[in-house]
Amino acid sequence: MAFTDLAKRRFSSRKYTEKPVDREIIIKILETVRVAPSAKNLQPWHFVVFTESQGIRKIASCYNNVWLKQAPVIIVACGDHNVAWRRSDGKDYCDIDVAIAIDHLTLAATNFGLSTCWIGKFNVMQCADILMLPDGVEPIAIIPLGYPAEEPDTNRHQKFRKNFNKIVHWDTF
Numbered sequence: 001m002a003f004t005d006l007a008k009r010r011f012s013s014r015k016y017t018e019k020p021v022d023r024e025i026i027i028k029i030l031e032t033v034r035v036a037p038s039a040k041n042l043q044p045w046h047f048v049v050f051t052e053s054q055g056i057r058k059i060a061s062c063y064n065n066v067w068l069k070q071a072p073v074i075i076v077a078c079g080d081h082n083v084a085w086r087r088s089d090g091k092d093y094c095d096i097d098v099a100i101a102i103d104h105l106t107l108a109a110t111n112f113g114l115s116t117c118w119i120g121k122f123n124v125m126q127c128a129d130i131l132m133l134p135d136g137v138e139p140i141a142i143i144p145l146g147y148p149a150e151e152p153d154t155n156r157h158q159k160f161r162k163n164f165n166k167i168v169h170w171d172t173f
């Protein structure tokens with residue numbers, strides 16, 4: 001699929017079919033995460049993949065919406081602040097690096113006819129406890145992965161995105 005079509009096809013799905021996702025496909029998707037760029041190539045990320053219902057239910061309990069536990073796969077993207085690059089002014093690039101990797105994940109999933117939803121509004125402490133994360137490793141996003149049981153609004157980019165000229169500035173802000 002051409003990249004511009006792929007980027008426009010991706011959408012946040014909150015309804016999934018029960019169809020399982022082949023492990024081979026999950027691995028192919030995660031291979032695109034592995035090759036994502038990161039500040040100083042430090043790759044401060046970990047991805048915890050849940051495919052069994054018990055683990056899915058546990059992780060889904062960190063999010064206050066019942067639809068999540070219906071996803072056949074849940075991936076928790078974690079950032080390691082001990083490893084991430086810090087700029088000389090102290091800015092920690094961990095979240096940025098993990099976000100780039102997650103974007104690879106969501107686009108790769110779309111390319112396989114799958115869909116995802118980035119979830120940021122979850123109980124981080126509970127999630128870190130469940131995963132028994134070491135100090136400095138933070139769960140950044142919970143990402144359900146599966147075959148969508150809903151169609152996105154085909155007009156969504158016209159209706160719900162800012163106008164091109166509002167966000168693109170040529171030569172001066």
Ligand SMILES: Cc1cc2nc3c(=O)[nH]c(=O)nc-3n(C[C@H](O)[C@H](O)[C@H](O)COP(=O)(O)O)c2cc1C
Nearest residue numbers: 010011012013014117118119120121122141152156
């Ligand atoms: C950083 C981030 C956090 C998000 N957190 C949530 C969330 O907690 N729950 C949710 O349902 N969607 C969440 N979303 C999905 C956004 O609502 C969605 O991307 C946005 O409305 C645009 O829709 P689209 O992804 O279908 O194009 C999040 C997206 C991003 C990028």
